[in-house]
Amino acid sequence: MKAAQITSYGAPDVLRVNDVDRPAPGTDEVLVSAEASSVNGHDAIVRAGEVKFMSGRRFPIGTGLDFAGTVAATGPGVEGVTVGERVWGTVHPRKRHITGGAAEYVVVSADRLAPAPADMSPVEAAPLVVAGSTALIALRDSVRLTGGERVLVRGAAGGVGTAAVQLAHAMGGRVTALARDRHAQLLTGLGADEVLDYGSTPSDRIGPFDVIVDTVGSELNRYRSRLAKGGPMVTVGLSPSALASIAATSVYGSRRIRAFSADPDTALLGTLAGHVTSGALRPVIDSVYPLADIAAAHRAFERGGISGKHVVVVSA
Structure with a gap:
């Protein structure tokens, strides 16, 4: 599968889209076929090496904190999550990952995702x-x-x-x-x-x-x-x-x-989906990039002056 990875700390050009093995979900984990991710401040500071105490010095490192996609498989112990269900969620922000949300498949703990808002595409959901x-x-x-x-x-x-x-x-x-x-x-x-x-x-x-x-x-x-x-x-x-x-x-x-550190769980993501469904919250998207151009998305993020979010289309 394809995955965006940080190959060394530095400017956006250190990002590469590599071929990696598709992960398998372990106990209490879910494998998601990711269709979209977005660029967040967390992604930029990890890539730049500003939190090495957390991300370490072994490369490559996955990138993409958030994702939206479809459940591809569930591991032992997972309940209430169905294969084929459309979901959104995050990888753990304080753990090192070989792949993150900017990858064709991502494995996360079941308590880090929730059903995505109905009638919203992954490109619309991920930036929220x-x-x-x-x-x-x-x-x-x-x-x-x-x-x-x-x-x-x-x-x-x-x-x-x-x-x-x-x-x-x-x-x-x-x-x-x-x-x-x-x-x-x-x-x-x-x-x-x-x-x-x-x-x-x-x-x-x-x-x-x-x-x-x-x-x-x-x-x-x-x-x-x-x-x-x-x-x-x-x-x-x-x-x-x-x-x-x-x-x-x-x-x-x-x-x-x-x-504070925003680290949403299933309950909070469910509440957030409720705000979307009620019409109180909608995505604001500045631009959309294919996974191959994720470095360009990071460069645009660092230039600032944007309206909303930069979205990365992953689609397995």
Whole structure:
């Protein structure tokens, strides 16, 4: 089978599509015929060698955190999963894999996948798995949005940002989206009550906000100052400066910056599918690449300025 793999740490050109043996599911595992994956920040930092403590120094390493496809086989002990069923899910983000979601077949634990939303193609489903789960955890679990809050989504045009705008709107938040001005029409259509151009809007002239969802990971203290007293700020962009800001606010101050690791399980993916079915959440896709061009998808991701996600079509 074909699989995209990291052959050494570095720029996107270290990615290769290789012929590898088709894996077999073990106990409590499921073999999925993957049809689509997407490019996530996790994929980029693993490829660049920024988390070697986790990914190790043995190559090749699989890439692609998320996937959507069809169940091809189940291992011993698996219940409630049917061969031929359309599913979506993730590989384990903190384990080294020879193949990831960007492969014709992927083996995962049964608790890392769930039925994909009905009437949605794998190309539409895959980009929502990580981005949608991250946004849902941020809003539901980390800042505990209840409705009526003034919510700022920073980096609103990206994968997590577009999902956060939609879900915050669905949860009753009054959403301000901070992004490039050219994304204003898109974000308004997703539910933003207000769209501000981050290039021309000084941070000290916006807000205050009851909640801030940050997907950028820089200048956190500047935006933290725009929180109402006691308001939470959550970031998914974990740069060194972001970690320092998070540590500082855990010691003092009423405006806390929080971080988390999105690692969806079957239950959360089921909840996410419910938001899709209800119409509260839809995918935003910037571009679609064949598996052979996955390096180009990574290059486009690193250039930034995107609307939503870059999708990789795998199709066995």
